[in-house]
Structure formats: structure tokens, C-alpha cells
Amino acid sequence: MLPRLPLAAFLALIPYLSLAATASRAQELKRFDGYQIVRVEVNTQAELAALEQLGVEILNCTPGIGPMDVLVSADQLAAVRGVARIERVLQDDVQGMVDRERAPLAVAAVDPFADFFLSYHPYEGIGGIVWYMNELVTRYPTLASMVNVGTTLEGRTIWGVRITSNAVVTKPAAVYFGCEHAREWITGTVPPYMANYFLENYGVDPQITDLVDHVEFFLIPVFNVDGYIYSWTTDRLWRKNRRNNGGGVLDGVDINRNWGEGWGGPGSSGTMSDPTYRGTAPFSEPETRALRDFFIAHPNVRVQLDVHSYSQLILWPYGYTQALSPDQAVYQDIGSAMKSLIYGVHGVNYNIGPLYTAIYPAAGVSVDWTYAQRGILSYSYEVRDTGFYGFILPADQIIANNEELLPATLHMTNSDWVRSPLRFEFPNGLPSTVTAGADTPIFLRIIAQSESVEPGTASLHYRNDPSGPFVVTPLTPLGGLDYQAVLPATNCTSTPEFYFSVEGSGGTPMTNPRQTPTARYYSTVVVSQFLTFFQQNLDGNPGWTKQGLWLWGHPTGGGGTQAGYRDPTSGHTNSYVYGYNLSGDYPNNMPEYSLTSPRIDCSGRSGVHLTFWRWLGVEQPAYDHAYVRVVSDNGINWTTVWQNETEVADSAWVFQDLDISAVADGQPTVYLRWTMGSSDGGLTYCGWNIDDIGLYSTLCNGMMGDYNGDGRVDQEDFNQLLTCHAGPDVPVGPGCAIFDFDADADVDLRDFAEFQLRFTGP
Ligand SMILES: [Zn+2]
Missing domain, CATH: 2.60.40.10 (Immunoglobulins)
Structure with a gap:
């Protein structure tokens, strides 16, 4: 007789048993012995095309110009070197990664439901993803039900779970889906994690109860079902669906280039073997048709989240054009809050921006269609990590990854765009x-x-x-x-x-x-007043501290030949600016180089803001950086008050107003700093140009002229006025701003006259 295994242990074995059976039916699991993942510098479209022609696999979710992570066999390594510079080796044992990912958990410890997020799972079979959704429905029958989203090319069902209460009948809907790209396994854990969280916390957490009462959730773990199954049975790094394009090799269609908005545009390919092959027509693939029809059949959908990996990004439309959407400000607001919420959980940084500029052009993506054609608030995540493990993210990061996405996802779903009629x-x-x-x-x-x-x-x-x-x-x-x-x-x-x-x-x-x-x-x-207390128009050389190619002078309209726009040809006012390389782009592979102001006295100031005009070109922050920093403790702890969160490509002077009150208020020793760099070895831009720098404070400590705050402008205040009165063009002294009636940053005879008018007697 066989020894009796605990039931849970037995169930846990089944996915692996059924997987093995499926694999032997199909073909042997592809092995990656001798393969490495290397990061190469792709500088031109020609280099990208040459790389693709070598037959190596580009692993980035959105391939383009910049650092690309490439899967190479030992034989291909030399050929890759001939095409592009290898920046570094990310993984030197890909087969080892795949093996570790599949090692089952210690069997006796496994409860296939409670421990679901401790490992990755196949789509089908007991313990698999569909099994888990069914289990949720069994456990929470009044809140959850299975939803058939449609049928794949190979005839499988795309399953989702619908979660909502009966508290309200008419309500907006939210759709979150993962694994549009098969190999992005971590993304298939996001919808079930959210599903379980909503169900577990309904009736416990008022925010979740409110959401489940007032929003209809459709959570679809695996959109590209055929591709996902193939990534388990045959090729761990399969991306596209399972379309046989008729070219002799079954090479699939990238269903996230197959949506109808901007289909066929940049960042999608007409070559069948390319990772971004868009198919023969918009919605040529049954998967994209199924989800499109699902959106049309559910006109109450007001938010969709398309989860991808990897790169740690929050993305929004458009992907097919660099034009900003009419709702850019709303996307930016919600996206910035999401970034902070993610950072607040485990300190993981996500960059944000429209797809086109935050990564690369990508035409025919889901978010463009749902936003443009359905008016749906449409975000895409690229989740953990930034390439070290890439798609083969270790299972011990599944829970942390979802924990940090949760508050951001709730924030997005709670926005007025979704929740309000x-x-x-x-x-x-x-x-x-x-x-x-x-x-x-x-x-x-x-x-x-x-x-x-x-x-x-x-x-x-x-x-x-x-x-x-x-x-x-x-x-x-x-x-x-x-x-x-x-x-x-x-x-x-x-x-x-x-x-x-x-x-x-x-x-x-x-x-x-x-x-x-x-x-x-x-x-x-x-x-009561905004008081400008520091002004530097750069019309004469102020002699600030400079590093690298920072220079005061006349910009010459150079640079901008690779990306962005050229430098200006004059200042915002008059001829002169401070700029990084006044006659062209910043260089590749530069460290941080800074321009630093002399000491500025902010004692007695409150609500201090820094204003300046900028003309800046800098690549997105995965590659190149620009910062504005402030310090008030003699240069020890610089605080970053601005950095580029996306590509910046100014073609005109742009006004900046930064709140630096947290660092500068009341401080006698404040320094300002603009930093160019670091940059990578890819594209270069025109860099910083700045002009007309100012600091203002805000004041509201009572009536103007009432220095001692007794509600009258009287003799005592007059005595103080005599101390503060320093004449035209002498900066306002500490505490004296209350006498600067005309807000021209001095206390002079004009202010004296105004004081007399308001004098209420001794
Ligand atoms: Zn993807």
C-alpha cells in the first residue's frame, strides 16, 4: 500500500504532474544551456534591425533604441558584439534560473490555496490559475463568479473572475489583466492577488467594502492563454500568441501591437518573426477581438489596467504618437500619486509617463484603444524588476510585488474618472x-x-x-x-x-x-503677499561655482541632432544663460556635474519658492538625468526638489515654480544647485539652459506694517520701520518683509510713504 500523503501535499503535486504530461505530449521543454542575458547598447534603428536579424531574443517588453536585454547562446555572443556594445552580463546561467523557478515548494508545507502566491502556476490543472479563480468563487459565492471573456486561437477559454456585491445595481466597471505577453509570468499573479485581497477584506476594510459595493471588477490573470501555456510546456521565453503566420515557423503575433488605435505605426513590426509583429490587420487575432468585444459588451468599464513586465514603469496613452493625450494632466496627477504609493510600500521606484516617451513608440497597444475608443482611464504597468532577473523574477518576490502595486491600483480605481457619474x-x-x-x-x-x-x-x-x-x-x-x-x-x-x-x-x-x-x-x-527677495537675471556673469561643461554665456542653438531639440539662441530675457555645454549636447557616460549658487539668506522667510525659466533636453531617467537640488546645512544633505521623470524635450523657454519651503524656510545658509548627469552611452540631448532665477516667499502674519502684530500700525511699528528702512535695492532684512508694501524686495521711501498712509496713530 502507498504511504498516505496529506491531501494538500497531493494536490500541490498535481500541477507539476499534469505539466509534465502536457510537455511530453507537445514537445520537450526548450533548454537554455549556455545561454546568457546581456544588456547591449542599441544606438540606432539599424543596430536594432541587425540585432533582430541575428535571431537573438530581445527581452524588453517594448524593444527600441537604448539599453536592450538580449538572450544569447554561447555561439551568438561574438556576433552580438559585432553589432552593438555589450554593457554588461545580467545573467550568465539562464537554464539555472529556469530550473530554480520550476523547483516545487517543499511539498509537505504546501496548501495550494493559502500558499498560491509563493510560486508560479500553470494555467490549467488543480492548483493552477483557473483552479484558483474557481476556488475564490466557491469560497465567496455571493461576491465572485467566473467570467468567460472569449476564446483563443487554439480554442481555449480566457477566464476572468467577476467581483462585486449586490449593494448597488448600476455601477462602473474595472478590468485588470495580465500576461498579454506570455513570458511575463509575474503579471499573471496580479489580478488573482487583487481578487483575493478584495474578497478577504470585504466587510473588514471600509475602503475595500466601498469599492466592491460600487465597482464591478473583471480580473483576468492570463489574457494570452495559448502563449502562456506554451511558455510552461515548451519555451519559457515565448512572448506572442500561437498564430502560425505561414512562414515555415510558427512565430505568433504580438497581441499588444494588434489593437486598432494607431495600428501599424512606430514600434510595431510587419515582419512575422519580430517580437513586435502586429498581425495582418487590426484585431486580426481572436484574443484581441475577444477582449475588444468584452469592453464593448460592458459599456460601464471606466478603468483598465494592462500589466506587463519588466522595467518598473507606470504608463499611459499614447503609445503610437508622441502627441500628449487631452487628458495628460489627469494621467500625470493620478500616475504621480501611484508612483508615491508604490514607493511607500517597499521603497521600489517606478518611473512614469506616456508610453511613447517613457519607453519607446509602441503602436497598436491596448491602452491606446481603450482610452481613445472607449473613453476608459487606461494604465499599463511594467512591474518588477529592472532587468536583473527580468521575466524570470524569483517567486519569493510575487507577494512583495503585489503588495506594492495594491495601493496604487486602488488609487487609480478610486479616481473620479472611474467612480463618479x-x-x-x-x-x-x-x-x-x-x-x-x-x-x-x-x-x-x-x-x-x-x-x-x-x-x-x-x-x-x-x-x-x-x-x-x-x-x-x-x-x-x-x-x-x-x-x-x-x-x-x-x-x-x-x-x-x-x-x-x-x-x-x-x-x-x-x-x-x-x-x-x-x-x-x-x-x-x-x-497677503508674494515677496521676491532674490533675483538673478544672468545679464552679467554672476560667477557661480561650475563643474564640467557648465558655463555662463550666450547659447548658440547647437545640439539636438540625435534627439529632442536644439539649445536656444538667446536667454529667456537678454542674451545670457547658464547652460550645460552652450554649443551642443551633453556627452555620453558623464557623471553628475553641477552649477551651484552662492549662499542665499532665507532667514525670516516662509513659504519659499524657487522660480526660473528652463530650456532643457534630457533623455528619460532610465538613461540620463537632470536634477534641481537645494541645501540649507552647509552643503551636507542636498534635497532633490525636481528630477526628470520622463524624457524632457523643450523647444521653448518653460517657467518653473518649485516649492522649496521644506528646505529653505527660515534658513540663513541656502544654496541652489542644477545638475546635469549622469548619462549613459545612448542618446544625448541639449541639456540644461536656465535663466531669470528668483526666490519668493509668502507672507501672512497679519496686517502689512503691523510688525508687532497688535492689530494697529502704530508708534512701535514705526520704530521698527526705521530699523528696516535700508533704501532701494537693498534686500529686505530679516522680519522686515511686512514693511515691503509694494513687494519690490526692498524697504525704501515708497514703502515709507505707504506706511504713513496706513498709520493709525501712536
Ligand atoms: Zn509585455
Whole structure:
């Protein structure tokens, strides 16, 4: 008689047993003995094409010009060297990685449900991905059900799990899907992880309960089912679907180049053997047709998340053109918050941006179609890591990877674009400060999603005292979708809070920011004046500290031949600027080189902002870097207040206003620094050009002229004015800004005259 194994242990063996059976039916599992993964510098399209012609596998999810990770056999290594420079070897034993990934867990410890995220799983069979979804449905029958999304080329079902409660009937939907590219196994763990998290926390965590009550989730672990199964049975590094293109080799179609928006454009290939082969026509593949039809059949879908690996990126439309989408500001806002949320969990950095500029052009991708054709908020992740393990991410990172994606994914799904029947936009932004004694207009737009605006219901709610009630005033319609709100004038002692409300045509009340499950408001700071206390227009050489090719002088319009635009041919005002290489691009492989200001005294200043005009070209931050930094402790701990989060390619002077108050407020020893570099060996851009640098502070410590804050402008204040009065063009002394009535950064006779007018007696 056989020894009795615990049931769990037996179940855990099954996927591996069934896998072995499938593999022997198909063909032997491809071996990677002697293969390495190397990172090569691809500098031109010709080099990229030459590399592809060698028959080596480019592993980046989106191939292009830049550092490319390439799978090479021992025989191919010399040929690759002949085409492009090998920067480094990422992995020298690919077969070892594949073997380690497949080693089953210690059998006795395995509970195939509870331990699901400790290892990767095949699609089918007990313990597999479909089994796990069915198990969720069995365990949470009132919240979860299986969804048939459609059928693949080889006749398999693309399964998803639908999760929502019956609390509300009409609701928006969210679609998250993984494994559009077969070998990106980590991405197939994301939808089931979210599914389990939602189900486990429903009725426990108010935010999750609210979400599951008000959003219909369709979570699809594996979109490219045939390719995924093939990556288990035959070729671990298979990417595309299983289309036989008729060229003698079954080489598949990249279904993330097969969507209809911008199909056939840059970053997709018409060559059948290429990794980005787009197919014969938009939606030529049954997989893309199935998911397209699923979106059309579910018009309530308002957010989709297409999960890829690897590179650690948050991406949004467009992929097929460098034009920014009309909703770029919304994507950027939500994307920046997602980046911070991911970083906050395990300190892992994700870069963000539109696909075209944050990685490479990629035409025919899912996010472009769902956004442009369905009005869906559409993001794509490239998840862990940045290439060390690449697609073969060790299973012990599955949970950490999903833990850090969770809050960002919730944030995206909770956005107004998804959750509200109407959506508010603020094309000019919301006021972070308001001026004491003056009305503050706010321009806004209300976009109909599932309902339109009930006339006369759009309102502003505000209060100046956080413990008081809100006052409601109607918004002024400006025609079309546009409205104006006015925050009424208030004084320096108040801390205004506000929100907006509107009723939908279906009777749904909604607010912005959304007030459920906890009340949230916008808040703003009252300032009485902006005081510019430092100005450097660079019209004469200020002699700041320079490294490398930083120079003060006349820019010559050079550079920009490889990427981006040229340098300017003059300053923002007058001729002169500080620039990195005034006559061309920054060089390849440079370290960080900085321009540093002399000491600036910010004592007595609050709410300090740095302003300057920039004309900058720098490649995306996977390769090249530009920074603005500030220090207040004698150059010890520099704080980065700005860095390029995407490619920057200015073709005109751009105004910058950076809040440096956290570092500079009240500090007597502040230095500013602009840094160029580091750069890699790829493309170079025109680099930094800066002009018209200023610092301003914000002031709201009572009435102008009332130095001692007793509510009167009297003799005591006059005595202080005499101390502060230093004449024209002498910088305002510490604490003296309250006498700078005309805000020209000095206390002179004009301010003296203004003081006399306001004098309330001794
Ligand atoms: Zn991918």
C-alpha cells in the first residue's frame, strides 16, 4: 500500500504532474544551456534591425533604441558584439534560473490555496490559475463568479473572475489583466492577488467594502492563454500568441501591437518573426477581438489596467504618437500619486509617463484603444524588476510585488474618472494659496460620464474656519462644460477648505473630492503677499561655482541632432544663460556635474519658492538625468526638489515654480544647485539652459506694517520701520518683509510713504 500523503501535499503535486504530461505530449521543454542575458547598447534603428536579424531574443517588453536585454547562446555572443556594445552580463546561467523557478515548494508545507502566491502556476490543472479563480468563487459565492471573456486561437477559454456585491445595481466597471505577453509570468499573479485581497477584506476594510459595493471588477490573470501555456510546456521565453503566420515557423503575433488605435505605426513590426509583429490587420487575432468585444459588451468599464513586465514603469496613452493625450494632466496627477504609493510600500521606484516617451513608440497597444475608443482611464504597468532577473523574477518576490502595486491600483480605481457619474476637471489647477482680501476665481469643467449635470445643482461649498459649517454658493455656468467658482475674500487668520457638488441627471449626488468613505476637502493657504527677495537675471556673469561643461554665456542653438531639440539662441530675457555645454549636447557616460549658487539668506522667510525659466533636453531617467537640488546645512544633505521623470524635450523657454519651503524656510545658509548627469552611452540631448532665477516667499502674519502684530500700525511699528528702512535695492532684512508694501524686495521711501498712509496713530 502507498504511504498516505496529506491531501494538500497531493494536490500541490498535481500541477507539476499534469505539466509534465502536457510537455511530453507537445514537445520537450526548450533548454537554455549556455545561454546568457546581456544588456547591449542599441544606438540606432539599424543596430536594432541587425540585432533582430541575428535571431537573438530581445527581452524588453517594448524593444527600441537604448539599453536592450538580449538572450544569447554561447555561439551568438561574438556576433552580438559585432553589432552593438555589450554593457554588461545580467545573467550568465539562464537554464539555472529556469530550473530554480520550476523547483516545487517543499511539498509537505504546501496548501495550494493559502500558499498560491509563493510560486508560479500553470494555467490549467488543480492548483493552477483557473483552479484558483474557481476556488475564490466557491469560497465567496455571493461576491465572485467566473467570467468567460472569449476564446483563443487554439480554442481555449480566457477566464476572468467577476467581483462585486449586490449593494448597488448600476455601477462602473474595472478590468485588470495580465500576461498579454506570455513570458511575463509575474503579471499573471496580479489580478488573482487583487481578487483575493478584495474578497478577504470585504466587510473588514471600509475602503475595500466601498469599492466592491460600487465597482464591478473583471480580473483576468492570463489574457494570452495559448502563449502562456506554451511558455510552461515548451519555451519559457515565448512572448506572442500561437498564430502560425505561414512562414515555415510558427512565430505568433504580438497581441499588444494588434489593437486598432494607431495600428501599424512606430514600434510595431510587419515582419512575422519580430517580437513586435502586429498581425495582418487590426484585431486580426481572436484574443484581441475577444477582449475588444468584452469592453464593448460592458459599456460601464471606466478603468483598465494592462500589466506587463519588466522595467518598473507606470504608463499611459499614447503609445503610437508622441502627441500628449487631452487628458495628460489627469494621467500625470493620478500616475504621480501611484508612483508615491508604490514607493511607500517597499521603497521600489517606478518611473512614469506616456508610453511613447517613457519607453519607446509602441503602436497598436491596448491602452491606446481603450482610452481613445472607449473613453476608459487606461494604465499599463511594467512591474518588477529592472532587468536583473527580468521575466524570470524569483517567486519569493510575487507577494512583495503585489503588495506594492495594491495601493496604487486602488488609487487609480478610486479616481473620479472611474467612480463618479460626472467628473470634475480643473484645467488651470486648484489654488494652493489665496491672497488675503481678494476673491479667488476657480475655473472648472464638469464632464458627463454616465449622467449629465442637473441644471442649477453645481455648487461650491467653502468654510474659512475648520470647525464651522460650509457655506454653499452656486457655480456660474460659462457655457458648455465650463463653470466658474469664486472663493470669497478672507483674512490671514483663516484656513479655507472647500469642495464641489453637483447632482447627476439620474439623481445621483456627487462631490469632488469624493466624500466617501471619509469626508475629504481641498484646503488652501491665505497669503497677503508674494515677496521676491532674490533675483538673478544672468545679464552679467554672476560667477557661480561650475563643474564640467557648465558655463555662463550666450547659447548658440547647437545640439539636438540625435534627439529632442536644439539649445536656444538667446536667454529667456537678454542674451545670457547658464547652460550645460552652450554649443551642443551633453556627452555620453558623464557623471553628475553641477552649477551651484552662492549662499542665499532665507532667514525670516516662509513659504519659499524657487522660480526660473528652463530650456532643457534630457533623455528619460532610465538613461540620463537632470536634477534641481537645494541645501540649507552647509552643503551636507542636498534635497532633490525636481528630477526628470520622463524624457524632457523643450523647444521653448518653460517657467518653473518649485516649492522649496521644506528646505529653505527660515534658513540663513541656502544654496541652489542644477545638475546635469549622469548619462549613459545612448542618446544625448541639449541639456540644461536656465535663466531669470528668483526666490519668493509668502507672507501672512497679519496686517502689512503691523510688525508687532497688535492689530494697529502704530508708534512701535514705526520704530521698527526705521530699523528696516535700508533704501532701494537693498534686500529686505530679516522680519522686515511686512514693511515691503509694494513687494519690490526692498524697504525704501515708497514703502515709507505707504506706511504713513496706513498709520493709525501712536
Ligand atoms: Zn509585455
